[in-house]
Amino acid sequence: xxxxxxxxxxxxxxxxxxxxxxxxxxxxxxEAGTMRSTRCEDCALIGxxxxxxxxxxxxxxxxxxxxxxxxxxxxxxRVHVAPAAFRADAPYAIGLVDLDDGVRLMCRMMxxxxxxxxxxxxxxxxxxxxxxxxFGARMTHSSPTS
Amino acid sequence: MNRRAAILGxxxxxxxxxxxxxxxxxxxxxxxAVEVVLDAMTMAGLGxxxxxxxxxxxxxxxxxxxxxxxxxxxxxxxxxxxxxxxVLGNGMTGGHAFDTAVHQVASGxxxxxxxxxxxFETAVPTARHLDxxxxxxxxxxxxxxxxxxxxxxxxxxxxxxxxxxxxxxAVLASVAVKNREHxxxxxxxxxxxxxxxxxxxxxxxxxxxxxLLEVPGRADGAVALVVVSEDVARASGRPYVLxxxxxxxxxxxxxxxDRAGTDALDYGTLRLASRRALESAGLALADMSAFQLYAxxxxxxxxxxxALGLFPRGEGAAxxxxxxxxxxxxxxxxxxxxxxSRGHPPEVAPLYDVVEAVLQASGRAGPxxxxxxxxxxxxxxxxxxxxxxxxxxxxxx
Numbered sequence: 001x002x003x004x005x006x007x008x009x010x011x012x013x014x015x016x017x018x019x020x021x022x023x024x025x026x027x028x029x030x031e032a033g034t035m036r037s038t039r040c041e042d043c044a045l046i047g048x049x050x051x052x053x054x055x056x057x058x059x060x061x062x063x064x065x066x067x068x069x070x071x072x073x074x075x076x077x078r079v080h081v082a083p084a085a086f087r088a089d090a091p092y093a094i095g096l097v098d099l100d101d102g103v104r105l106m107c108r109m110m111x112x113x114x115x116x117x118x119x120x121x122x123x124x125x126x127x128x129x130x131x132x133x134x135f136g137a138r139m140t141h142s143s144p145t146s
Numbered sequence: 147m148n149r150r151a152a153i154l155g156x157x158x159x160x161x162x163x164x165x166x167x168x169x170x171x172x173x174x175x176x177x178x179a180v181e182v183v184l185d186a187m188t189m190a191g192l193g194x195x196x197x198x199x200x201x202x203x204x205x206x207x208x209x210x211x212x213x214x215x216x217x218x219x220x221x222x223x224x225x226x227x228x229x230x231x232x233v234l235g236n237g238m239t240g241g242h243a244f245d246t247a248v249h250q251v252a253s254g255x256x257x258x259x260x261x262x263x264x265x266f267e268t269a270v271p272t273a274r275h276l277d278x279x280x281x282x283x284x285x286x287x288x289x290x291x292x293x294x295x296x297x298x299x300x301x302x303x304x305x306x307x308x309x310x311x312x313x314x315x316a317v318l319a320s321v322a323v324k325n326r327e328h329x330x331x332x333x334x335x336x337x338x339x340x341x342x343x344x345x346x347x348x349x350x351x352x353x354x355x356x357x358l359l360e361v362p363g364r365a366d367g368a369v370a371l372v373v374v375s376e377d378v379a380r381a382s383g384r385p386y387v388l389x390x391x392x393x394x395x396x397x398x399x400x401x402x403x404d405r406a407g408t409d410a411l412d413y414g415t416l417r418l419a420s421r422r423a424l425e426s427a428g429l430a431l432a433d434m435s436a437f438q439l440y441a442x443x444x445x446x447x448x449x450x451x452x453a454l455g456l457f458p459r460g461e462g463a464a465x466x467x468x469x470x471x472x473x474x475x476x477x478x479x480x481x482x483x484x485x486x487s488r489g490h491p492p493e494v495a496p497l498y499d500v501v502e503a504v505l506q507a508s509g510r511a512g513p514x515x516x517x518x519x520x521x522x523x524x525x526x527x528x529x530x531x532x533x534x535x536x537x538x539x540x541x542x543x
Contacts, residue, residue: 015280017287048404049288055398072405075309077301078354080295083276086293091351094292096302098406106284106402108292115355118309134291 003033004069005125007110012131014085022052025064030133033126037103039065049104068100070123073139076109097122097137108136117142151251152379152386153539154192155372156501157185161336161489164366165208165266175209175264176221178368183222183262183521186370191382198256201246203239203263203493205415207278208270218262225465228256236282237440238367239263241496241526241535247373248525248537257378262370265491272364283401283529297361297443299401299530301353304445307411315355320467321345321444322359322486328473329483331514334498336365336489360444362490379542387504391427391538392522393419399532410472413430413453413531420454423536429521431455434538436478436506436516438499438524442485442492447471450525451479478516481506496526500537507541 019027025048029036039046040054042059047054054062076095079086086092093109110125122137159182159305164173187193200222202215215232224230228250233242240263247259267275268418276295280286283296308315313384323343329335341359349357379386395418403410424430431454439454441447450463456477457465465471482488485495503524505511520541527534 009313012292014276014293015286015291016450017291023287049285074406074410075302075306077298078306078351079295080351080353081272081276081295082293083280083295084271085277085280086438087273089293092293094294094298094302096402096410102406104406105409106289106292106294115305115309118306 001034001066004124006033006126006128007136009127009129011129013129013134014089016131023050027048027132030126030135035067035124035135036064037067038062045136046101046103048073048105067103070121070140071097073113073118073120073122074098074104075118076113095137108134109138111137111138111142113139113142148452149252149254150376151248151389152376153371153389153500153504154374154379154382154384154386155186155188155190156370156504157182157189158334158369158498158501159333159367160490161365161367161498163268166268170335172364175205175214175266175366176218179218179262179264179370182368182370183260184480186372188282190372190374191384192258193374194224196258197260198258198262199226199250200224200230201243201250203243203265203497204232204233204234205264206267206493208267208275213530228259231449236528237442237492238496238526238533238535239493244371244373244497244537245392245535247371248392257375259373260370261373261497263494263497264368265493266366267491268364268366275364285400289401295353297356298353300443300446301356303411303449303530304355304443307445307448308462310382310411313463316343316347318444318448318463319343319360321447321463322346324466324472325480325484325487326334328481328514329487331512332482332488333474334501335483335487336363337483337487356443360486362485363443365489365491367489367491367494369474369494369501371497371500385508385541385543387507388540388542389537390426390540391423391429393422393426393536394533395419396533399529401530401532411449412451413534415531416450416453416525416527416534417455419534419536420525423523423538427538429538432520433521435518435520435521436481436522438482438503438522439479440485440496440499441480441527442487442490447479447484450531451477453531471517473514473516475526481511481514481516496524499524499526503539507522507539508543
């Protein structure tokens with residue numbers, strides 16, 4: 001599959017995630033340009049973040065699956081008063097994205113995003129920092145630069 | 147088992163700045179706790195030997211003293227035979243302290259419990275405080291990594307609400323003006339200077355679409371409640387307030403459902419918990435004379451009033467703007483000024499809410515007194531109303 005579009009970010013991730021033996025496939029795949037999560041082989045629920053237990057049916061039979069590359073914006077906010085770790089980024093936007101495969105997630109919104117964009121299409125992105133990747137999204141009608 | 151519990155006394159300092167010292171000398175949590183505990187015990191007319199247990203609201207990350215509950219119990223010189231416990235539950239922390247005290251009494255373990263909490267945070271700069279608080283309201287590896295501060299979640303509810311129901315921002319913002327009007331009449335409130343809608347709308351943005359006056363300020367506070375059995379309350383000869391009903395619900399989510407299409411504006415836990423509380427009290431929503439709702443932002447108060455069923459979905463903001471949640475309105479909400487103006491010391495805010503619910507139920511709320519009857523409701527939450535804890539109170543004189 002074509003890798004997700006990538007945006008080059010400045011510096012290191014402000015609040016880097018921990019990587020466990022279980023979540024490593026997610027972060028490794030993201031490095032390679034793909035968003036993945038766990039899908040329950042018993043009830044077919046795709047959860048996000050990836051989980052080592054299906055929260056729908058408590059099955060342990062979970063398999064990695066690629067997530068949809070886009071969806072719609074459910075809501076967003078722009079944070080003006082930021083934690084010290086994120087001071088250099090403020091103001092920055094975060095949003096709730098409903099992916100086409102039925103997953104809702106929170107992520108950084110890059111590029112222009114306005115209240116009128118709620119309900120409109122977004123495309124997922126890989127945000128490339130000096131120390132690793134995070135995921136983000138942008139409105140498909142906006143420029144991907146922040 | 148299952149005796150009724152009553153609130154017989156309370157003590158509280160005005161919400162505001164206590165930790166950030168103005169004299170240069172430190173103000174210490176347990177020293178301030180002494181003041182509110184003695185006030186509460188004096189009101190109850192009870193002595194130290196009456197106390198069977200102490201339920202303490204976990205004081206949060208900015209209190210230096212660890213194991214604050216045993217430290218405080220020792221500082222007060224209390225010997226306890228029921229329990230000494232420190233409880234924690236996000237914004238519900240103070241509510242858990244109250245709830246624990248009620249359960250100790252209702253189960254027969256205790257005849258008299260202290261529920262007490264001190265929350266300090268004002269000496270810690272906001273940006274540093276937020277470094278800590280982003281760890282509380284999101285998955286630290288998959289959500290906090292984006293800098294999602296606690297009120298950002300409510301802000302996204304606000305943005306969605308304005309979009310979905312086509313509500314002008316000024317209508318939502320009117321909740322802040324109403325709460326300030328209530329706080330003006332509350333000596334325990336942090337912000338008492340009246341504000342206009344224009345000022346709310348012009349305030350600098352904090353988490354869009356919410357500005358400075360639509361989100362809670364930083365605050366310290368201290369509260370103590372004396373919770374006793376109905377027998378002890380009756381024998382005191384003093385006015386008291388019975389705990390008539392209780393309901394709880396947790397939806398099994400932490401902030402966010404990962405299912406696309408989920409209605410994030412439906413605070414369903416509150417709908418269920420409030421029904422349970424009313425059923426256990428044998429009362430109806432219409433019996434309540436005032437509602438104390440844990441609402442750190444304008445939008446939260448609106449969504450909570452809709453979840454309770456006071457107003458239809460999408461009409462809560464307009465109802466507030468029409469004055470229907472004022473102390474003299476159809477459903478008085480947050481007559482103390484709420485988290486926005488009474489103030490929001492997170493771990494003890496629900497204890498302040500119990501105080502206001504007691505004052506309203508017993509007709510002692512002075513100029514902000516709601517008109518009707520002895521029953522009031524107090525509500526606290528955790529997460530983004532991922533859980534709701536509801537108590538129904540009844541004044542007895």
